[in-house]
Amino acid sequence: MTVILDRPYSFVPPHRGNLWPSAIQSFRLIEWHLRKREAVVDYELRHADRFADSLAAGLGILLAPNHCRYADPIVLGWLAREVGTHLFAMASWHLFNTNSFEAFALRRMGAFSVNREGNDRQAIETAIDILVTAERPLVLFPEGTTNRTNDLMKPLLEGVSFIARTAAKKRQKANGGKVVMHPVGLKYLCVGDAWKWADDKLRELELELSWQPRQTGTDPQMILQRLYRVSEAYLALKEIEHVGKASAGDLRPRRDQLIQFLLARSEGRYGLATLPEACVRERVRKVRSAVAAAYFAPDPETGKPVDRNPDEYLADSSAADLAQFLLSFPDQYLTPGQITDTRIFETIQRIQEAIYGEAKETMPMKVVIEVDEAIEVPTQRGPRGEPDPLLCRLGDRLGTMIESLSREARDFEHPDTVTPNQ
Template identity: 75%
Template sequence: MSVILSRPYTFVPPHRGNLWPTAIQSLRLTDRHLRKRESVLDYELRHADRLADSLKSGHGILLAPNHCRYADPIVLGWLAREVNTHLYAMASWHLFNTSSFESFALRRMGAFSIYREGNDRQAIETAVDILATAERPLVLFPEGTTNRTNDLLKPLLDGVSFVARTAAKKRLKSGQGKVVVHPVAIKYLCIGDAWQWADEQLRELEKALSWRAAPATRDSAELMPRLLRVSEAYLALKEIEHVGQASAGDLRPRRDALIESLLGRCERRYGLVRKPEESVRERVRKVRAAVASAYFSGDRATGELPQRDPAPFSQDAEAADLAQFLLAFPDEYLMPGQVTDTRVVETIQRIQEAIYGKACESMPTKAVIEVDSAIEVSPQRGPRGEPDPLLCQLDERLRTMLKALSSEARDFEQGSAPVQ
């Protein structure tokens, strides 16, 4: 669950020293972690010189990567090591609450917290200060959350452009120079036998559903229906859990109806009014904020937090998380003629996260990190009522790079040879 109810939010600042990140890079600890925990065995850097040039020029640098896997922030350590720098990164508050070791490691690698359920002035000011002083490059994931759809980009959040422009104003006022944004595309390519991996993982999922074992196959005409059946089974289980019965028909309208049921119930409970133009992601954010605000609201006279049963608040937070999770199953991702090995692996891993709470990261992969040319940030916002020009440019650059990188994955329906 991404909403933390065990304690009120407190800002976690970044560790400012260089000793720890230098030791992590020198001892190749990120390499070991990625190999052991994420099965990312190899990497390829493309156009790292573009970042090196911005560093030499003394710019305030914002790195804006796509965000498809939990490994993304650590993968960027390879890029930092290549250009001999360290990074700061904004990370969701809930990541600092998994364990004391995780919190310790995140800070030493340059991460600081952001409270997604409210206005976190300290996090924003820290991000602006890092860019304004050009202390180190700052990593902000403009999609906000992971999605496990490596070939697709979710709508970008406007907080990225706000931070960049505010820092650009400060640097202009002090005469220190520019703030630039480097779009960064991260693409994971399977370097193992995706057919065998997919068959094995589907067998485990089918076993968990008490289904009869399917015969081993390397025929997509047999394997793809199995994957869709498992997806439908998961959706049916969630419909029964939250609505009372499974519905019939195509998956998309069923998924959308379940999302509406989940969010609508929470919105009514907290008195939230849905605006016609609001996206599912915006509604999810409002529900999360309402849950945290209601749970941690204290007595106005004493300022003390009353004793509350966290169970109903946890259920509402989990409902919002589920709504966002269901949205991460795009309809076009497994269309005939577009099915690659990475798309099949990602879809199976999303189902595993839903059922087991954790994906199987045993599929060997190679990370490609491509740095685009710098976008100079104007301190001035575009005309009122029109799309943010910086966000539009960033969106276009990332989509173009990801589209090109997606063609490097193997065609799953043809069963081509592994990437070398």
Template identity: 70%
Template sequence: MTVILDRPYEFVPPYHGNLWPTMIQKLRLIDRHLARRENVIDCEIRHADRFAESIAAGHSVLLTPNHCRYADPIVLGWLGREVNTHLFAMASWHLFNTTSFEAFALRRMGAFSIFREGNDRQAIEAAINILISGERPLMLFPEGTTNRTNDLLKPLLEGVTFIARTAAKKRAKLNGGRVVVHPVGLKYLCIGDACAWADEQLRQLERALSWQPSPKSLAPNDLLPRLLRVSEAYLALKEIEHVGKASAGDLRPRRDALIEHLLTQCESRYDLSVPSTDGVRDRVRRIRSAVSTTYFALPASEQTPEPYARDAEAADLAQFLLSFPDEYLLPGQITDTRIVETIQRIQEAIYGKAKETMPMKVVIEVDEAIDVPAERAPRGETDPLLCQLDERLRTMLVGLSNEARPFESNTPANLLSTSNPS
């Protein structure tokens, strides 16, 4: 659950010292963490010279990577090491509420908090001030949240370019300095036999569902129908849990109906209006904000977290169900990494955590710098800077997606989501 009900939000500021991040890099602690916790054991960095040139020119640098795995923020530490710099990064508040050690380590590595359930002016001001000073490069994920769809980009958030433009205006006025954005493409590639891995993981999922495991098979035409069956079983279980019974028919309308049920129930409880232009992600964000605001407005003696936690989890589930794109597993487009990502999303759903047992290599590709204008974005239209950033990231991801190994099959597998998630 991403909404924290244990205590009210308290801003975690950036740590400005260099001792801790230098020690972390020299001792290769991020390498050990990525290998042990995420099974990311190798990396290839491309065009780091572009990033280095911006630093050498005295520009304030904003890195904007795509966000497809929980390893992403730590992986960017390899890029920082390559150009001999430390990074600041904005991170969701809930990440600072796991263990005291992880909260300590996150901050020492340059992370500071953002309250996604509200308007966090402190986090925005901290990000702007970092770019004004140019003390270190700043990393922001313009998609906001993550899911395991490495080859697709979610809609970008306007807050990223608001921060960049505001900082560019103030930095130009302060000392004539510039702010530049470097889009960064991250692509994870499987090391080893993805078919053997997929067969074993599917057998474990089948056992978790109390099924007799399928006969061992490494053929794509056998693995894909099994993946589809497990996906359908998970959806049916959630329909029974939240609606009372499993429905029949194709998965896409069933999935959409369940999302609508989850969101409508929560919006009704908090008397939330839904603008016609809002997609699922906007509605989820509004529900999370209402859960947090309503709960902490209660006197301490009346705070019973269980019903609010259920609403927060329902909103999280709605967003989670939206993260299985149809086009990921269409004939001719299936790769080994797409199979691994889909299975890991189902593992997160059933076990609460993906099994990071498939060794991965990450490619980190830095794009050319984009100059950030000091003027405000035009009123009444999408920020051209945001459009440029979106186009650059999508172009990189298309190219990087072709580097994964094809997963040959003539069997279509149509999973839980629409082809155009909101």
């Protein structure tokens, strides 16, 4: 859940010292954490020299990776170690509110908070200052949020290019220096037997739904049929919970109708204008922002805080989270002929998150970290009313890398097939 209702947002600044991040690197705590919590057991760096060259040139450096897993910020520690630096990274405020240990560790590793539900000037100014001074490279995830679709990217947020351009303008004025952006492609590859894993995890999900599994085994077509059935069961449960009954028909229109119902109900409650269906992410952001603003709004007459029952506000925030979560099941991800072991793995994990509240990170994975050539950040945006050229260039570069990296996964429907890139 993104909106925190036990206290209003307060900015969490980055820890500036080098002792803690150096200790984390020296004692190999990255490996321990990734193996224990995320099942990431190996990594491969590609073109780290491109990053090293920008670092040696004293440039303000923005690393812009795709964002598909919670492990993404941590695996970049391997890249940082390779070139001999530490990183700063912008992270959603809710990550600092899970438990005190994780909040402590996040700051010591260079993270600082951003309020995704509002205009967080402190976070933006901190990011700009990091790039202007070139104190350390800065990690910004241009997709904003994460979901388990490693082979597809969400639309990129303009805040990334705004921060980069503003910093480039200030740095040029201050000392004539430059700011560059390195697109970074992250691809997670299954190391173990994905077919056996899928059979085991689908059996657990079927039992959780009080089903007696009719057919089990590692036959790819049978696994796909079971996966579709579990997905439909989850959607039907959510339709009954929120609408009152399950609908019939294909999954895609049913999913879209439920998203529309969830957001329209909350928008009506907070007096928000309903945006076009294509803008689900923006609608979710506006609902979350409205929930936080309404819950923490003071008494209009006295200006004093009001003790409110959080249940209704939590329900609206959860509905927005569910709408965004449902949107993370892309239609084309399980297209026949394009299904890989990692796509099955990610889809099952999304269902695990929906039913259990968290994914079960038990499939050993290797992450490929590929650094693209530096993009020099211009100080001007380009013609008004036209697409942001810097954001377009970043999107094209990242998209090309992700498409290429996606072909390194194993064909799920034909287990004996080896792709040319392997």
